[in-house]
Amino acid sequence: MALSNEAGRPRIGFFGGAFDPPHLTHVALAREALAQGRLQELRVFPTGHAWHKARTLSPAVHRIAMARLAFGELPGVVVDERETRRDGPTYTIDTLRELQAERPDAQLVLLLGTDQVRALPSWHGWQEILSMAVILVAERIGPGGAADPFDPHTLPGLPPGARFERLGLTPTAASATDIRARAARGEDLSRLVPPAVARYIDQHHLYHTT
Numbered sequence: 001m002a003l004s005n006e007a008g009r010p011r012i013g014f015f016g017g018a019f020d021p022p023h024l025t026h027v028a029l030a031r032e033a034l035a036q037g038r039l040q041e042l043r044v045f046p047t048g049h050a051w052h053k054a055r056t057l058s059p060a061v062h063r064i065a066m067a068r069l070a071f072g073e074l075p076g077v078v079v080d081e082r083e084t085r086r087d088g089p090t091y092t093i094d095t096l097r098e099l100q101a102e103r104p105d106a107q108l109v110l111l112l113g114t115d116q117v118r119a120l121p122s123w124h125g126w127q128e129i130l131s132m133a134v135i136l137v138a139e140r141i142g143p144g145g146a147a148d149p150f151d152p153h154t155l156p157g158l159p160p161g162a163r164f165e166r167l168g169l170t171p172t173a174a175s176a177t178d179i180r181a182r183a184a185r186g187e188d189l190s191r192l193v194p195p196a197v198a199r200y201i202d203q204h205h206l207y208h209t210t
Contacts, residue, residue, distance in 0.1 A: 009107040012099065013042035014133065016083070016092060020058050021201060022070035023174040023193045029138055029167075033111050034076050036167045037136050041076050042111075043099070048083040048090040060084035062206060069196040093125035096132050108133040111167070114140075114150040121155060130162040137164055140171040183207035 013033050019026065034042055046063045057063065064081055071077040082098070083090045092110070099108055110133040112120075117137050120126045139149060152164045174192050182189060184207050189198040201207065 009105060010040040010103075011038055011109050011134075012103060012106045013037060013039040013109045013111055013136070014045065014092075014096065014099070015042055015111045016045040016047055016095070018057050018176065019044070019046045019063050019067045019070070020176055021063070021066050021179060021193055021197055021206070023176060023179055023197075024191075025169075025172045025174040027070055027074070027194060028172065029111070029169055030071055030074055030077055032167055032169055033109075033136060033138075034074065037109055037111070037165065039076065039109060041078060042074075044071055044077060044079045045083050045095060046079070046081070048086045049088060058206060062200075062204060066197050066200055069200055070194045091124045093123075093129055093132075096129060100132055109136050109165075110134070111136045111138065113138045117150060117152050117155075120152075121157060127157070127159045130159055134163045134165060136167050138167045138169050141168040180207040184209050 015030060015033065017026070030042055030044065033039060044067055046060060046067050047057070048060065060081075064079060064084060067079045071079060083095060086094075096108060096110070099106075110129065112135055114137060117135065120129070123129065135152065137150065137152065152158070152162070179189060179192050182192070183201055186208075189201065193201070
């Protein structure tokens with residue numbers, strides 16, 4: 001995957017997710033995206049109604065607050081609430097269209113993991129997404145190189161001109177599902193989420209069973 005280089009255009013990253021809760025892997029991914037992806041700004045988008053998730057997400061007010069705590073110390077990161085304010089399902093393509101209208105001068109860079117890239121053909125408007133944004137593919141890096149390599153050009157129906165870049169990330173054990181389960185059991189989360197997020201979860205009794 002070659003770097004996409006459009007000289008003179010600021011690069012704005014798009015990092016979406018439930019962030020329920022945001023954890024240390026999310027923070028590391030944001031940090032590396034800013035550096036390796038040469039981003040002037042990284043927009044973090046807590047999702048609204050996630051059409052692809054079977055479970056009900058925590059209230060948006062908590063996920064936004066935790067995202068601000070998790071990413072607040074990273075220069076260039078902006079937590080954007082717009083998807084949580086929409087009625088109905090949240091689609092990445094709608095947000096990209098809005099960003100493109102707001103910043104026609106910028107090159108949009110969509111940050112995805114390899115599993116998400118593999119699932120792209122199931123996304124609403126996926127071919128338009130590829131025409132609007134560079135895809136920054138986060139690959140887990142092991143001792144011998146990429147632990148989860150993927151060639152996006154094997155995607156069926158890939159439109160011509162689609163642009164991909166590679167981001168290497170050392171794998172960690174953090175998982176939002178595991179963190180929620182640990183929180184429900186009252187276990188210590190300090191090694192899995194930023195300290196401010198751990199305090200917020202405890203103060204607001206998030207993920208605790210009633």
